[in-house]
Amino acid sequence: MKYSIPKTITNIESGWCPGCGHGIVTRLLAETTEELGISDKVIIVRDVACGSMQSGVVTYNNIGAAHGRTIAVAAGAKRIRKEDIVIANPGDGSAYSIGIESTMHAALRNENILALVVNNSVFGMTGGQMSPTTLPGQKTTSSPYGRDTSYNGNLLDIMKVLNTFDIAYLARGSVDSPSAVMKAKKYIKKALMMQQDNKGFCLVEILSPCPTNWGLSPEDSLKFIKEKQQEYFPLGEYVDKGGYDK
Amino acid sequence: MEKISIDVSRCKGCGYCICVCPSGAITKSEEVSKKGYTVISVDESKCVQCGSCYKMCPDYVFQIF
Numbered sequence A: 001m002k003y004s005i006p007k008t009i010t011n012i013e014s015g016w017c018p019g020c021g022h023g024i025v026t027r028l029l030a031e032t033t034e035e036l037g038i039s040d041k042v043i044i045v046r047d048v049a050c051g052s053m054q055s056g057v058v059t060y061n062n063i064g065a066a067h068g069r070t071i072a073v074a075a076g077a078k079r080i081r082k083e084d085i086v087i088a089n090p091g092d093g094s095a096y097s098i099g100i101e102s103t104m105h106a107a108l109r110n111e112n113i114l115a116l117v118v119n120n121s122v123f124g125m126t127g128g129q130m131s132p133t134t135l136p137g138q139k140t141t142s143s144p145y146g147r148d149t150s151y152n153g154n155l156l157d158i159m160k161v162l163n164t165f166d167i168a169y170l171a172r173g174s175v176d177s178p179s180a181v182m183k184a185k186k187y188i189k190k191a192l193m194m195q196q197d198n199k200g201f202c203l204v205e206i207l208s209p210c211p212t213n214w215g216l217s218p219e220d221s222l223k224f225i226k227e228k229q230q231e232y233f234p235l236g237e238y239v240d241k242g243g244y245d246k
Numbered sequence B: 001m002e003k004i005s006i007d008v009s010r011c012k013g014c015g016y017c018i019c020v021c022p023s024g025a026i027t028k029s030e031e032v033s034k035k036g037y038t039v040i041s042v043d044e045s046k047c048v049q050c051g052s053c054y055k056m057c058p059d060y061v062f063q064i065f
């Protein structure tokens, strides 16, 4: 089988750290939009976070939203540019902490966009502080003794929150192995096809390594996703309005 | 037959490809890139063109065609 780097990926070196999952997720997006023939219709809404380093790496039209506001801005962009494919690209800190209300209300309104959330269980760009998806016991710069849920609160599993909402698609993938990457790609592609058919709100979360802020080697970061992160955040499809399993 | 092609100038040395290659074709080289990363090298005779490295690489080093 042939594997070619999608044409929308440029030669510009990304600013992401070695082993960062953002680069894999960006390639999956580029592959799926190329396969669907919609690359030139994509508007990506970037956050002020590590995901913003996507600009330049991929040639999509993009909007830079304020931190935590990618989903709200994407909803607005889609409402006025219905022919375009609008994708919000926040991290877990953005989508589930400062921007949780954008996430919830866009889902409540069943906005016809894809929220592609890169979940690395920390605030990556600002130096690895605890986020709503930091695991119990996980050490971060703002939980140096490990997250204590009795003091810091419980984790947010967005799948448990949104699976009762009237939305089109909700799934969680991972990039910890080649087979997981292919599954994550399938989820992203399905969500994009649903947007093309105006099915409504799609949220795909991808568990993604942040070796720098986890204080782990890239190889151990993949193990951390498999053995720890997935224990709290199980993979799979949680809402699927159906018809796209070809 | 397909062949692997690599652009090590993009490599940041994370080593995901090394962990997932089923045939042990990829190793860390002695070469250090301009940015200071120790890049990988591929033994083409061992490569089985499965694409695992392509799928895992966050920096778009690999292609198979």
Ligand SMILES: Cc1ncc(C[n+]2csc(CCOP(=O)(O)OP(=O)(O)O)c2C)c(N)n1
Pocket: A047, A048, A049, A050, A051, A066, A067, A090, A091, A092, A093, A094, A095, A098, A118, A120, A122, A123, A124, A125, A126, A131
């Ligand atoms: C309104 C506002 N508050 C805070 C910040 C600082 N800030 C920048 S990135 C970030 C968190 C990033 O974490 P996440 O959204 O999980 O993305 P990651 O960098 O991990 O991919 C924060 C708090 C900001 N830029 N704007």
Ligand code: SF4
Pocket: A015, A016, A017, A018, A019, A020, A021, A022, A050, A120, A124, A125, A209, A210, A211, A212, A213
């Ligand atoms: S800090 Fe983490 S999320 Fe940000 S570029 Fe580095 S590895 Fe990626």
